[in-house]
Amino acid sequence: MLSIFARLPWMHRALIALFSAVIIIALFFIPDSKKLKQESNRYKLGENYPLDIDTSNLGSGLTAPSLNLIRWEKYTVESGESAALLFQRIGLSARLLYNLTSASKEIKRQLTRLMPGDILEFGFDDNNELVQFKRQLTPYETFRISKTPEGYISELDKKEVLYQYNYAEANITSNFWNAGVNAGLTANQIMELAGIFGWDIDFALDIRKNDSFKILYEEKVVEGQVVGRGKIIAAVFTNQGDTFTAVLDDVTGHYYDENGRAMRKDFLRSPVDFRRVSSNFNPRRLHPVTGRVRPHNGTDYVAPVGTPIWAAGDGVVIKSSYGQYNGNYVFIKHSNTYVTKYLHLKRRKVKTGQRVKQGQVIGTLGSTGRVTGPHLHYEFLVHGVHKNPRTVKLPQSKSLTGNAKVNFVTSAKERIAKLDQYSNLLFSSN
Numbered sequence: 001m002l003s004i005f006a007r008l009p010w011m012h013r014a015l016i017a018l019f020s021a022v023i024i025i026a027l028f029f030i031p032d033s034k035k036l037k038q039e040s041n042r043y044k045l046g047e048n049y050p051l052d053i054d055t056s057n058l059g060s061g062l063t064a065p066s067l068n069l070i071r072w073e074k075y076t077v078e079s080g081e082s083a084a085l086l087f088q089r090i091g092l093s094a095r096l097l098y099n100l101t102s103a104s105k106e107i108k109r110q111l112t113r114l115m116p117g118d119i120l121e122f123g124f125d126d127n128n129e130l131v132q133f134k135r136q137l138t139p140y141e142t143f144r145i146s147k148t149p150e151g152y153i154s155e156l157d158k159k160e161v162l163y164q165y166n167y168a169e170a171n172i173t174s175n176f177w178n179a180g181v182n183a184g185l186t187a188n189q190i191m192e193l194a195g196i197f198g199w200d201i202d203f204a205l206d207i208r209k210n211d212s213f214k215i216l217y218e219e220k221v222v223e224g225q226v227v228g229r230g231k232i233i234a235a236v237f238t239n240q241g242d243t244f245t246a247v248l249d250d251v252t253g254h255y256y257d258e259n260g261r262a263m264r265k266d267f268l269r270s271p272v273d274f275r276r277v278s279s280n281f282n283p284r285r286l287h288p289v290t291g292r293v294r295p296h297n298g299t300d301y302v303a304p305v306g307t308p309i310w311a312a313g314d315g316v317v318i319k320s321s322y323g324q325y326n327g328n329y330v331f332i333k334h335s336n337t338y339v340t341k342y343l344h345l346k347r348r349k350v351k352t353g354q355r356v357k358q359g360q361v362i363g364t365l366g367s368t369g370r371v372t373g374p375h376l377h378y379e380f381l382v383h384g385v386h387k388n389p390r391t392v393k394l395p396q397s398k399s400l401t402g403n404a405k406v407n408f409v410t411s412a413k414e415r416i417a418k419l420d421q422y423s424n425l426l427f428s429s430n
Contacts (some may be wrong), residue, residue, distance in 0.1 A: 327368025
């Protein structure tokens with residue numbers, strides 16, 4: 001047999017050897033059908049089965065991760081409750097609080113500045129040890145403390161914030177505040193809108209029925225949910241037939257009209273938060289106490305006692321004192337041209353000679369001196385002559401020029417067009 005194999009050509013001998021090797025390998029590795037049937041009965045499709053792996057020969061540089069089973073507990077900070085009282089209430093030791101506040105300045109700052117209503121989350125492992133702590137600062141920012149082999153570390157977890165536009169408009173039927181609420185604006189947005197146009201409109205005196213406004217504003221979106229509102233992007237306010245337009249400049253953060261003129265003036269139209277007013281500027285007014293005709297060279301603003309009074313513009317306090325008729329009063333000089341006076345204050349917050357900024361609180365509304373009720377009496381003098389603060393022409397702050405103006409005007413056109421687009425859509429839907 002071997003002699004016959006030896007006489008075959010070399011190619012034939014190679015093929016026979018190859019086929020023989022394949023048959024031997026198949027017989028060695030392929031289990032019999034009976035064993036395959038047993039294995040198929042042992043395992044079922046879709047079931048999970050443990051897999052035993054021998055790790056004794058793994059290198060020393062490889063270690064399996066340690067998984068802690070975390071249990072979350074949520075607590076709300078109560079009024080007057082410090083971190084120490086909170087930890088005591090939920091059964092955590094003072095030693096743990098000390099270790100946390102000693103770990104870093106940021107951890108100490110966060111735990112010592114808890115506010116009533118703050119919601120805190122505590123994560124525990126299966127040994128009931130604190131391994132993680134979370135305090136939500138904003139809808140998109142969470143302060144996190146984690147336990148590591150080296151101690152406690154902290155990080156600020158920030159979610160991506162996206163922005164989208166939204167729109168609101170209203171026709172004023174009773175007062176500006178109610179119109180803003182009915183339009184779906186927040187209290188902050190109503191005050192922001194009044195602040196934008198507060199150099200042109202006295203919101204305590206000048207608002208009339210059928211005045212109107214429309215605004216384009218930002219909304220903050222996190223993971224598809226609206227979590228807050230951003231700045232007003234563009235706004236139009238119609239007051240007593242006059243229309244004012246304001247657009248945000250992203251570079252300066254200030255508002256300008258569509259031609260780049262500053263909305264901000266050197267003086268506020270009203271030095272007090274708008275509420276209601278007892279009397280207007282009237283040089284032939286009867287004095288409410290004496291009944292005599294006496295010039296009423298100013299404006300009276302009635303508001304709750306203690307309402308903050310603002311400086312109408314930058315200047316120097318030339319008098320902060322008390323008088324029998326004026327009560328507590330403050331006079332401010334704003335250059336050699338302008339002087340403003342604030343009478344009948346409950347308290348004075350500035351002293352003679354002190355420099356003040358526009359919008360700074362200089363006192364609180366009261367009823368000191370000769371008055372029939374709590375109010376602010378406000379006067380505006382130009383070269384020593386009383387002027388109606390509601391109608392006097394106010395000096396304007398610096399407006400945009402050059403490339404800054406060109407870029408702004410282009411952006412303003414786009415934003416006003418967007419505002420008009422929303423307005424038209426709302427009108428057509430109605």
